[in-house]
Amino acid sequence: MKKKWISLFMVAVCMLVFLTGCGQTESEQEMQTEKTNTQDAETENANPEKSIAENVNTDETETGNANADETETEGTIAEDTIVVASLKGPTSMGLVGLMDKAEKKETEASYEFVMETAADTILPMVLKGEVDIALIPANVASVLHNRALETAAESDIVVIDINTLGVLYLVTGREDISTMKDLAGKTIYLTGKGTTPEYVLNYLLAENQVEDVTLEYKSEATEVAAVLKENPEAIGLLPQPFVTAACTQNEALSVVLDLNEEWTALQGESGSSLVTGVTIARKAFVEEHSELVKQFMTEHKESIAYVNANPKEAAALVVKAGIVEKEAIAEKAIPNCNLAYLDGEDMKQALAGYLEVLYNQNPDSVGGVLPQEEFYYE
Numbered sequence: 001m002k003k004k005w006i007s008l009f010m011v012a013v014c015m016l017v018f019l020t021g022c023g024q025t026e027s028e029q030e031m032q033t034e035k036t037n038t039q040d041a042e043t044e045n046a047n048p049e050k051s052i053a054e055n056v057n058t059d060e061t062e063t064g065n066a067n068a069d070e071t072e073t074e075g076t077i078a079e080d081t082i083v084v085a086s087l088k089g090p091t092s093m094g095l096v097g098l099m100d101k102a103e104k105k106e107t108e109a110s111y112e113f114v115m116e117t118a119a120d121t122i123l124p125m126v127l128k129g130e131v132d133i134a135l136i137p138a139n140v141a142s143v144l145h146n147r148a149l150e151t152a153a154e155s156d157i158v159v160i161d162i163n164t165l166g167v168l169y170l171v172t173g174r175e176d177i178s179t180m181k182d183l184a185g186k187t188i189y190l191t192g193k194g195t196t197p198e199y200v201l202n203y204l205l206a207e208n209q210v211e212d213v214t215l216e217y218k219s220e221a222t223e224v225a226a227v228l229k230e231n232p233e234a235i236g237l238l239p240q241p242f243v244t245a246a247c248t249q250n251e252a253l254s255v256v257l258d259l260n261e262e263w264t265a266l267q268g269e270s271g272s273s274l275v276t277g278v279t280i281a282r283k284a285f286v287e288e289h290s291e292l293v294k295q296f297m298t299e300h301k302e303s304i305a306y307v308n309a310n311p312k313e314a315a316a317l318v319v320k321a322g323i324v325e326k327e328a329i330a331e332k333a334i335p336n337c338n339l340a341y342l343d344g345e346d347m348k349q350a351l352a353g354y355l356e357v358l359y360n361q362n363p364d365s366v367g368g369v370l371p372q373e374e375f376y377y378e
Contacts, residue, residue: 080289081110082296085122086135088115088323090164090240090337091277093330095135096317097303109295115321126157132285133296135163138275139196139366142355145375146367156283160377161297162347163304165338166260166274167240168197173232173252180208180262183235187214189224190237197237199361200259200274207266221246228253241324241333248329260338272353276338286377301341308339348376 086092092115102111114131116122119140125131126144136144141159148155176182183205190197198215205213218224224236225246232252237259247253263274279300286293307314315330324330342350358365 080292081112082133082289082292083112083114083131084133084135084296085114085116085125085131087119087122087277088117088321090167090339091135092321092323093314093318093334093337094163094304094307094339094341095300096314096321096323097306098299099303099321100317101299101303107299109292109299111296115323126280126282129282129284132289133160133279133281133293135277135279137196138162138278138351138354139358141278141280142371142375143365143367144280145371146369154283155374157280157375158283158286158377159278159347159351159375160281160286160293160343161279161300162273162275162277162340162342162350163279163300164275164277165340165350166200166258166263167276167337168200168259168274169238169240169243169255169336170235170257170259171228171238171243171246171253172235172256173228173254174235174256177235177256180204180210180257183213184210185212186235187216188235188237189216189218189227191218191221191224193217194362196358196365197239199358199365200263201237202361203357204259204262204266208262225250240337241329244333244336245329248332255336258336267353270349272357273342273350275351275354278347278351281377297343301343304339304341307334311335344378351376 084095086095095113098107098111099113101107102113114122114125119136122131122134122136123140123144126134141157145155145157145159148157170177170183170188177186188201190201192198193215201215205211218227221238221242224238225242227234228236228246229250232250235256236246238246243255247255260274264271267273281293307317311331311334314334315324315327318324318330318334319327324333352370355366355370359370363369
């Protein structure tokens, strides 16, 4: 069994990728600080085609694990404790209510939380059975599931819920853009060439029959923000909570299009959703501890509802968890991070169509084939 997991891990390593001062003004220094804590919003849109080693951010690796001491004491974790791994970004924002209750011993289940800055750190933990549940990018979950099927008759990865919908927004200082069609003939600055932001934007442009749009790629969101600061007439595609940080620090900027809303307008209420993050679990854990999994799902749903209903109180917990640097930014960002809880048929409807859109753009973005029924936990 161990050889199987090691082999699977090596395949995943080969396939996964991640989007992910002197002379500075005060505003620029604040933006750089926010960059460290909002980087995950970009990395939650992952491209599984390149190697991990090629895409690990050195600074994030050095500061990486917010709970490093917890992972070192893995051997002391009680058998009935649920080990949950998540990314520093919107997907973890929905967890902070549960994390706070668990710290106060107010939860039904017992939890151990591990928070990382990159999914390529979490995936080995999942594959080696070091964590039971993980919150990761939606397409990465599909890739991981499909890679498992290459070495076994059944995959050990199932998705149990959707935790975050779309977090991508078009930002500019222009006042003449209010629909997708207004983008015709324009240049859009964005990160993540060959990754989900590009695929989502191309899908929306094509379905709205918008042509002659130039996509100008930057290596990271701070570069897009710098372009917008220098020229507010430029148009940038940014993820939350980076959108809030950029607009707060540059009053000339505002959100002109929410890609989540644009997706829903095309798909309709009965169609798929723009999905950022999902929650996966090891199938073996689900089968052996079904009641614990159900308890997590209940408390996860309650946590997301709490954060959405209480952004001010939740903002303090977001800062405490190290997800965002400042409470003011967190409080403004939470309502726009589209934190959501979907499971069962609602989850399948929202996620399956989203993965199909990515597949049509690039099959490798979801692992080569679309996941079948066994991928969706019921």
